[in-house]
Amino acid sequence: MAMFTDTNHIPRPKYGNHMVHSDPNMSSNSNDDDYPMRYSSVSASSPSSYDPSRMSGEGSPMMMSPWNQTSPFAKSPWAQFDDNVPQNTLIGSLVREEGHIYSLAASGDLLYTGSDSKNIRVWKNLKEFSGFKSNSGLVKAIVISGQKIFTGHQDGKIRVWKISPKNPSVYKRSGTLPTLMDIFKCSVKPSNYVEVRRNRSALWIKHTDAVSCLCLSEDKTLLYSASWDRTLKVWRIDNSKCVESIHAHDDAVNSVVASVEGMVFTGAADGTVKVWKKEMQGKVTKHSLVQTLLEQESAVTALAINSSGSIVYCGSSDGMVNFWEREKQLSHGGVLKGHKLAILCLAAAGNLVFSGSADKTICVWRRDGVIHTCLSMLTGHSGPVKCLAVEKDRESESSNKDQRWVLYSGSLDKSVKVWSVSELASDVNPSARMQQQQVASDGDSSRSDGSVSSGSRASRNRRQ
Template identity: 60%
Template sequence: MRDSDGEGAGGGVPRSHPSNIPLPMSHSDPNYSGTDDECSNRQSSSSATGGGFYNDYPSSFSGECSPYNMSPWNQTMASPWSHHSEASMAAPAMAPGTSLISSLVREEGHIYSLAAKGDALYTGSDSKNIRVWRKQKDSGGFKSSSGLVKAIVISGERIFTGHQDGKIRVWKVSPKNGLHKRVGSLPRLRDFLRGSLNPSNYVEVRKNRSALWIRHSDAVSCLSPTDAGQGLLYSGSWDRTFKVWRISDSKCLESVVAHDDNVNAIVAAYDGLVFTGSADGTVKVWKREVQGKGTKHSPVQTLLKQEHAVNALAVSAVAPVLYCGSSDGLVNCWEGDSKLVHGGVLRGHKKAVFCLAAVGALLFSGSADNTIMVWRRDAGVHSCLSVLSGHTEPIRCLAVVEYNKENVAAAAAETGDNSGVGRWIVYSGSLDKSIKVWRVTDEPADTLLGGSVGEGSQMFDRYQGDPFGASSSTSFR
């Protein structure tokens, strides 16, 4: 089974493109066990993982089952559809109006997940802690016994966290004292106990092992809520399924065996469509239908079939465009109003793409090459605006919020710049145990770079026809 897993203070140094980056050593996620959850507003003193996972090069391992050989970094960077030279991968320096604001560091472990809303930032690590930051200052945190925090999403007043042990925790902020309190788990304990009494509720998860269908039997790798009107939460897991939850009563409505390997990414999108990406190298489209009080998801199309694991998905908020980041370092996109067709490949990263975030006309891609690339889409063509450099280990997660009075004031306090230039505040979490805060402009590349978009800054290939050997279109409706 392929594993897509691969978080520092200091300022970023603009450069033309990532280079001279040592190949990190792969590691497997630690499994934690525990009993009661602890909720606190104290400054946690939980110890970080001793020594770090990246103390040596892959050559210190041997054997086909070594961590490196089983990691996504041990994959050829060659694309099956095209070849490119180093010259074609040249990227612009950090654009005017884009800068590193600050680095947030606590020695609590590698950062695997984060979510932002307003001036609040939630970060998850392998320390089991969910750390809370407000206006870029440590504001305490809360702790779960469920192990490594692989996913965090915010839906309304609830915070959902997905964990290594297959559990999904639900949290709310107390209006009385501002502390975070665990208000439930998915599935609910009573549903789990009731379901365990009926043998028909068990499904085979692997040879000679069965589990309740309403509970993930392996790590929860990704979460995605629908809008408030639909009130659903999707969870994807290494058990190869995704599950659908009704947020109002925490009920599991459906479980779908979606892929032949880990489900690494899931996005609940427009028109009842759901996109899933997997370590089996595929991206699939699902259509949701409401059946009574439940749901029924049917496969519509497989958009991508490749050898490289799919690690991340993102959907544009301003256009029907789907992005996919893979372990070969490429970002594929599909677009269209009535049919989803392959729109091209964004190239520039030298190692696996682990995370994506799409806002406005921009796409952010975070990679094992320790950089974040900022892309802008204009008239169907993508250009690279900036390469954000500063992390010293692979980037595992991204979150973007529109700047407001609070975070602009925080940025001004850090940099002394009161101009407010730059529309977006970007948070990046890395295996270097830090979160970096960036201010990013969304001005077109020709405005920023003082000329028309050239070959060097574009790094975008548009394909005609079907490069995947499978139909790459599907109706939205």
């Protein structure tokens, strides 16, 4: 049963200009057996550039799952759809012992999965359709833009793939961001080098640590990449050039999402959520910081925005989901408490919000104004839920009554599960709406930062 915050017992976050300096490592209450450790990539002991011998960020060596199949795209058994499935239930599962699932992207009837096995797999109608293999191990982010697929990797690179116009099941790598030509041109000028750490410098167009997340601008002309190197970089899709690099946070950036009106949101291990506004200065694209929504000790691990851009959601390592309303100048709307451990991923579709957690569950929330009701707690994964993707159920689009969605969840248990969810599903907790309404209407008391005392915080690591 979902739990909601008790506003009389939770510590209060700091909003405004007062900064709470957080431990450089992220924490949750999970045990090592339940949730692999990830030290902050920007701690004082970490190198200024990518170390190919470094272990995977979430506890899996980059070469942990060697590719040992005779055919790289041998068929894997997907459970078939049942036309009469009940609401909010598991309808399919993929289990392949080749690596932990770190990233998902869905587009129509295609699903892309990224893991620490060097492979990006493509599934169509719950059957393996195609795939492609990168030179690096961990695939931390996948974004689809027309016939292009962008993947963000542990080695700090963004790889670009194209679908063959002659054969839609053939994917070929078309480049890497930044391009070799841009690196060469940029390296000639000393002014293009910026200091990173330990008095070392690097080209401003290159990420110097893992690319943790990717997203597209609303008009699909820009690609945003954020990294554990604390930066947010902006790429123009039509010419593959990096047009801007922003030192966005004081610790690893874990999530970036773009919204309407040129707004971009970033969340990081430093416990902050920042709002950036895209502006054109002549022909130059620039992003300026306009607001800091949250300052807390718990790491920000995930962000999501609903389709209209009216609500921004933030998941943290304390298991809380905070949200803000754009129509009220991004004022804080409340906090959702449905998990025992860290939030690792968020997704929004229609009036639903999905939160995946290190506690191995997915909470399905339905929004009615600013009131959120927990409809279901989806269970079935045996490891932390690391990524989510959601698409409309095409069979229900013709129905005016029941809007259903297909939810994909990727886990560190090496599986991807497929769920059918409905906006009309019955509440898992009849009193949930009343409790949430009381919390949401209580002003500052509804805000949560999950702060812990310095004594208890020193006794644990902050994990992502």
